[in-house]
Amino acid sequence: MEATVPGHADTHAHGHHGHPPSGLMRWVTTTNHKDIGTMYLWFSFAMFLVGGMMALTIRSELFQPGLQILEPERFNQMTTLHGLIMVFGAIMPAFVGFANWMIPMQIGAADMAFGRMNNWSFWLLPPAATLLVTSLFVPGGAAAAGWTLYAPLSVQQGMGMDMTIFAVHILGMSSIMGSINIITTILNLRAPGMNLMKMPLFVWTWLITAFLIIAVMPVLAGAVTMILTDRHFGTSFFNAAGGGDPVLFQHVFWFFGHPEVYIVVIPGFGVVSQVVSAFSRKPLFGYASMVYATASIAVLSFFVWAHHMYTVGMPVGGQLYFMYATMLIAIPTGVKVFNWIATMWRGSLSFETPMLFSLGFIFLFTMGGFSGLVLAMAPVDVQMQDTYYVVAHFHYTMVAGALFSAFSATYYWLPKWTGHMYNEKLGKVHFWLSLIFFNMTFFVQHFLGLAGMPRRIPDYALQFTEFNQISTIGAFGFGLSQLLFLYNIITCIKGGPKAPAKPWDGAEGLEWDLPSPAPYHSWETQPTVK
Amino acid sequence: MKEQAPVAKQASFLAVVTTIFWAFFGVRKRSDHESSTVNITPVQVVVGGLIGGALFVFILIFVVRIIIANHGTTI
Numbered sequence: 001m002e003a004t005v006p007g008h009a010d011t012h013a014h015g016h017h018g019h020p021p022s023g024l025m026r027w028v029t030t031t032n033h034k035d036i037g038t039m040y041l042w043f044s045f046a047m048f049l050v051g052g053m054m055a056l057t058i059r060s061e062l063f064q065p066g067l068q069i070l071e072p073e074r075f076n077q078m079t080t081l082h083g084l085i086m087v088f089g090a091i092m093p094a095f096v097g098f099a100n101w102m103i104p105m106q107i108g109a110a111d112m113a114f115g116r117m118n119n120w121s122f123w124l125l126p127p128a129a130t131l132l133v134t135s136l137f138v139p140g141g142a143a144a145a146g147w148t149l150y151a152p153l154s155v156q157q158g159m160g161m162d163m164t165i166f167a168v169h170i171l172g173m174s175s176i177m178g179s180i181n182i183i184t185t186i187l188n189l190r191a192p193g194m195n196l197m198k199m200p201l202f203v204w205t206w207l208i209t210a211f212l213i214i215a216v217m218p219v220l221a222g223a224v225t226m227i228l229t230d231r232h233f234g235t236s237f238f239n240a241a242g243g244g245d246p247v248l249f250q251h252v253f254w255f256f257g258h259p260e261v262y263i264v265v266i267p268g269f270g271v272v273s274q275v276v277s278a279f280s281r282k283p284l285f286g287y288a289s290m291v292y293a294t295a296s297i298a299v300l301s302f303f304v305w306a307h308h309m310y311t312v313g314m315p316v317g318g319q320l321y322f323m324y325a326t327m328l329i330a331i332p333t334g335v336k337v338f339n340w341i342a343t344m345w346r347g348s349l350s351f352e353t354p355m356l357f358s359l360g361f362i363f364l365f366t367m368g369g370f371s372g373l374v375l376a377m378a379p380v381d382v383q384m385q386d387t388y389y390v391v392a393h394f395h396y397t398m399v400a401g402a403l404f405s406a407f408s409a410t411y412y413w414l415p416k417w418t419g420h421m422y423n424e425k426l427g428k429v430h431f432w433l434s435l436i437f438f439n440m441t442f443f444v445q446h447f448l449g450l451a452g453m454p455r456r457i458p459d460y461a462l463q464f465t466e467f468n469q470i471s472t473i474g475a476f477g478f479g480l481s482q483l484l485f486l487y488n489i490i491t492c493i494k495g496g497p498k499a500p501a502k503p504w505d506g507a508e509g510l511e512w513d514l515p516s517p518a519p520y521h522s523w524e525t526q527p528t529v530k
Numbered sequence: 531m532k533e534q535a536p537v538a539k540q541a542s543f544l545a546v547v548t549t550i551f552w553a554f555f556g557v558r559k560r561s562d563h564e565s566s567t568v569n570i571t572p573v574q575v576v577v578g579g580l581i582g583g584a585l586f587v588f589i590l591i592f593v594v595r596i597i598i599a600n601h602g603t604t605i
Contacts, residue, residue, distance in 0.1 A: 196572070286557070289556055289557050292549075292552065292553035292556065293553065293556035293557075295553060295575075295579065296553045296554045296556065296579070296582075299579050299580070299582075299583045300554070300583065300586065302583070303583065303586065303587050316598065317591075317594050317595065317598050320594045320597060320598070321590050321591055321594045324590050324593065324594070325586075325587070325590055328586075328590075331554075331555060331556060332553075332554065332555065332556035333556075334556075335555070335556030335557055336556065
């Protein structure tokens with residue numbers, strides 16, 4: 001793709017607008033997509049650390065059988081908040097942060113379409129996070145029904161559940177507003193010549209993800225609102241004593257929950273597509289296929305929700321339908337993996353940190369996909385439901401999928417954001433430690449699950465001890481490795497070798513036509529894409 | 531989407547169906563893609579995709595019903 005850059009107006013854009021308010025007010029009042037993107041990314045990293053501390057608390061308790069450091073109720077609160085914070089507080093905001101930073105720069109737009117709504121989308125997050133975290137300290141403690149908030153547990157628990165419901169509402173509003181902004185920006189603010197099929201894959205995947213968010217977030221809001229009215233306003237949606245049905249909650253939740261899995265991972269597909277192409281120095285193999293496959297995965301993700309609930313009681317026809325549908329959806333996902341490998345085939349590969357994390361993503365996400373296929377089979381799932389096999393499976397897709405692609409994106413675009421190169425050696429150490437400790441933590445959990453260890457329990461039978469100890473040591477190693485990432489980012493922001501406008505020689509896209517660091521206002525005059 | 535305005539001719543129904551089928555499979559031949567992006571409008575893709583999704587569900591339900599009927603169980 002080739003862009004005509006009109007003069008150097010962008011680099012001097014500061015002068016035309018004066019300086020933004022300084023200090024705290026800059027961040028409170030900003031409508032600049034880069035500022036808001038930065039806030040999203042720091043917020044998500046902070047939440048990643050909070051959720052990570054909860055994970056380490058869980059793993060500490062599970063280091064040996066018996067109860068050591070947590071009461072069972074507290075343990076359940078930890079697993080619940082860990083899940084909610086990681087999904088809604090860490091991963092989703094991280095990708096919205098990347099979207100804010102990169103989509104306007106990649107499509108040649110001056111900013112996001114709705115600057116003030118963008119600011120509001122972000123500033124809704126801290127109150128929601130505060131509600132979640134402080135719910136630990138109210139009478140009865142935090143929600144302890146699991147991140148899925150299953151009824152009837154969620155109908156029965158204390159005020160921590162109300163705080164969680166409110167937090168989920170706020171987070172959902174934030175996501176919906178962010179999505180409206182992203183869709184409008186992509187559809188209306190593209191530079192002349194940047195037609196839809198010329199857009200970078202990251203932009204495409206976000207466009208599709210944003211539609212998914214708008215489609216399913218209201219479903220989650222509806223589900224938790226029904227819990228709220230069951231709790232306080234005398235309804236009986238999920239209360240069997242009043243004629244309701246707790247299984248209804250599971251259907252409504254997973255109608256949101258399965259597309260949510262794709263919401264979390266599809267922007268990661270976009271990142272990996274761009275990074276693999278850049279470091280293979282080849283155009284992406286099957287660009288159109290990737291776009292079509294992503295769109296079809298998004299559509300098909302609405303038709304497979306009940307594979308999460310084979311064991312709650314379902315007619316055999318229902319089990320067969322959801323089993324077939326789930327297995328078929330693996331085809332377009334498999335094609336993506338094929339495309340990434342074909343992109344690398346006979347490419348001129350180099351293995352800088354972004355590429356390493358993308359390769360780690362492909363390797364581990366494929367494993368997560370395979371264990372997903374295992375779980376898709378109803379007769380097998382009946383054995384595996386609610387065991388550590390499931391925990392291993394979804395951490396392979398969420399951590400190795402979403403988180404590794406987020407790391408890849410951060411290292412890939414960090415020079416563009418900061419104007420400095422990060423420490424490559426440290427980045428590689430971060431990758432290898434993350435890869436090793438990740439597998440140490442989660443690979444053994446497959447065996448724990450196969451051997452019958454249930455999830456969401458603070459205590460377990462003696463024969464599970466060794467694998468749990470390995471997993472706990474791995475978890476601490478993984479957690480501590482992330483401090484290297486933090487250190488690398490902070491040193492990169494503070495200084496380091498100056499980054500050229502395009503630090504990766506194989507990278508494609510408009511963002512690399514801007515200087516590094518990208519000016520505060522970029523593409524005020526739109527480029528023309530040829 | 532102005533850049534798609536100068537469309538020579540609208541894609542045929544069959545072309546849309548073929549595109550959607552390959553999209554569900556996840557593979558697309560380059561020459562087919564190049565001809566289809568010229569002719570197929572985003573509205574056709576979205577409507578076709580939704581109909582394709584519905585068909586996907588109905589075909590699977592049909593298959594499941596046949597399997598269950600052959601095994602003497604009710605759905």
